[in-house]
């Protein structure tokens with residue numbers, strides 16, 4: 623029994639059942655007991671691993687694609703190099719190393735990291751050492767500077783709290799029943815609210831039937847809108863990578879503890895809780911702003927990395943390796959790109975100004 627579980631239980635006793643989004647917000651980001659707030663969950667010793675932790679090639683390729691976009695947009699002499707949810711800082715460190723050879727890029731970059739976890743900010747400070755500017759941390763995107771934005775988000779959106787809805791049957795009334803977390807015999811248990819119509823799910827009435835589950839991430843829409851407006855005004859590009867799909871259907875909530883699945887409602891704060899990203903929701907948010915920012919077609923991570931030359935890079939690195947190190951390197955390349963590993967499940971979408979070329983690797 624954890625302190626956070628007791629806090630959540632006390633809250634439910636006072637206010638009644640809470641939404642899944644409220645539950646996830648506490649479980650992941652409670653300032654004292656939240657999962658991310660209290661630890662570094664990444665790497666083999668942690669609960670999960672991510673693409674930049676698997677191989678340096680990932681960050682190198684991302685860095686060069688950001689630099690290409692910067693060149694395509696006329697090499698703005700000062701810009702914000704931004705990462706959302708930088709974890710251990712490995713990806714940003716690899717981006718800075720790979721782009722050091724691109725004339726003028728690093729000199730023009732101001733580093734801005736969006737991170738709420740004090741534990742992970744420390745890890746980032748230890749790994750990211752920009753040669754020119756200092757690092758500025760932000761709690762959210764609203765305080766970013768008014769500059770061209772070259773932004774990367776890898777496995778950030780999947781950590782944002784979601785609400786989950788089940789399409790009601792006619793007998794229940796029209797609309798949707800929302801998952802709520804309540805208390806039963808002192809245990810945290812998910813249940814369903816009574817049915818109600820939901821305006822932001824109207825576009826899902828055509829592709830769902832009674833009992834189907836759909837998810838909605840309120841923060842994803844707000845963040846995507848903010849980024850789209852900044853790119854329209856100041857220029858830049860956003861590369862969003864995550865596991866998920868276009869218009870996701872079904873329950874994608876998942877909790878991981880020590881690399882194994884666990885019940886998300888037992889011991890909040892101890893396990894990582896995520897959901898697949900619905901990339902259509904990003905596209906809808908961008909469109910809703912009515913600004914001149916475009917989104918690219920959704921591309922699989924495998925295709926994106928192949929188009930940007932990961933295999934060429936892998937061969938170059940392989941020349942210096944032998945034995946176990948070479949085997950690990952070949953396995954890492956496969957893990958990042960192969961359709962049966964991260965290659966297909968993970969997707970990439972880019973946001974860019976309508977007067978700039980499509981970001982490299984994401985062309986139609």
Ligand code: SAH
Nearest residue numbers: 658672707708709736737738739776777781
């Ligand atoms: N991008 C990294 C880490 C992914 S883990 C990688 O690829 O390895 C998710 C990251 O997002 C962590 O750094 C976590 O602390 C951060 N994060 C999660 N929710 C957040 C929020 N609401 N605001 C800011 N950062 C958040």
